[in-house]
Amino acid sequence: MPSPSVPLQKLGFLTIGLFDGADPGPGHESTLAVIELGERLGFDSAWVRHRHLQYGISSPVAVLAAATQRTRRIGLGTAVIPLGWENPLRLAEDLATVDVLSGGRLNPGISVGPPMHWADVKDALYPDTADVEDFGYERVARLLRFVRGGRAATFSGREGVVEEWSDRVQPQSPGLAGRMWYGGGSRSSARWAGDHGMNFLTSNVVRAEDSTDFAAIQRSHIETFRAAHPDGDAARVSQGLVVIPTDSATAEQRARYAAYVEARTPRIGIPQGPGGLLFAPDLLGTSEQIAEALYAHAGFQQVREVAFALPFSFAHEDYVQILTDIATRLGPALGWQPAAE
Structure with missing residues (x-):
């Protein structure tokens, strides 16, 4: 087991927040309970995925607004x-509203591109403007301008007796602009995020631009981002691989976890779809085995922050076991220390 020369600084996790379409309440409650557990275990951050027209969180900002009232420290x-x-x-x-409610703990991650299944949803989403909508980087630039205090209207001042209008988005939340993240899987997106002073989220999916070596591609994206960023090597990057430690898992859990990973393994190393998407292998095993695999990973070698992704379809008690093992065994094996309350 190698000793970390530079310890992992920030440990987070990511969940999709699945629920039953016929009874969505328990699934949303489970997501909030998982975030609360993460805070108790000392995680630095909890992240939620965005899933439109699926049985996962469709409104992460609303879910995180609820989480602000049930946590005190966790990002x-x-x-x-x-x-x-x-x-x-x-x-x-x-x-900005949720950031104010959280006391400055929100980390918005965003991405661009046409909505998934665009042909199926465009008439409902943009019935009059579908053919002229711009889904490129300018959409991110607009959001950044508003978050950073740029003008959103040509009028400000008093109207009538009590109405006071601002020409900027309200509320303004100091510090939020420095916590904006771009989720990118290509060299061009990494460069754009760096040029525009954002933080960079790199996940378990990248584009197979020059090779099918996932770790090497991910490392090149991180290097491209930092080369373009004003902060250089100090620019923040978070890696989001799927890790499944089994230290305290039952025999039945280990068998299910192994079956899950096996079902996903055939796609590894083979670019998928017209975008040539390349998936990282899921990391399954003891915390010591996973730590060794991470130390050998060219992408992980470039980061000091992670947001490990929880598997999509596991039960609540599985997430409790996995998060507990990450916080109490894998994190310390990577030199991380839990955050103090």
């Missing part, structure tokens, strides 16, 4: 909000 992030579904001005208002 709360979105990984990621696809901006193709959003109005940047309205989203800026929601993000």
Whole structure:
């Protein structure tokens, strides 16, 4: 077991927040309970995925607003909000509001591109403007301008007796602009995020641009991002691989976890779909085995922050076991120390 020369600084986790469509309450409650558990275990951050028209969290900002009232310390992030579904001005208002409610703990992660299943949803989402909507980086730039205090209207001042209007998004939340993350899986997105002073989320999916070596591609994205960022090597990057420690798992859990990983393994190393998406292997085993695999990973070698992704379809008690093992065994094996209450 190698000793970390530079300890992992921040340990987070990511959940999709599955629920039963016929009874969605328990699934949302489970997600909030998992976030509360993460805080008790000393995690630095908890992140939620965004899943439109699926049985996962469709409104992460609303879920995190609830989480602000049930936690005190842990960072709360979105990984990621696809901006193709959003109005940047309205989203800026929601993000700033939740950041104020959290006391400055929100970490909004965003991405661009047309909504998934665009042909199936465009008439409902943009019935009059589908053919002229811009789903490129300018949508991110608009959001950043509003979050950073840029003008959103041409009028400000008093109207009538009591109405006071601002030409900026309200509320303004100091510090939120420095906690904006771009979720990217290509060299161009890494460069854009760096050029625009954002933080960078790199996950278990990248584009197979030059090779099928996932770790090498991920490392090149991190290096491209930092080369473009004003902060250089100090620019923040978080890695989001799927890790499943089995230290305290039961025999039945270990068998199910192994079956899950085996079912996903055939896609590894083979670019998927028209975008040539490349998936990282899931890391399954004891915390010592996972730590050894991470130390050998070219992408992990470049980061000091992680937000390990929880598997999609496990039960609540599985997430409790996995998070507990990550916080009490894997994290310390990576040199991490739990945050103090």
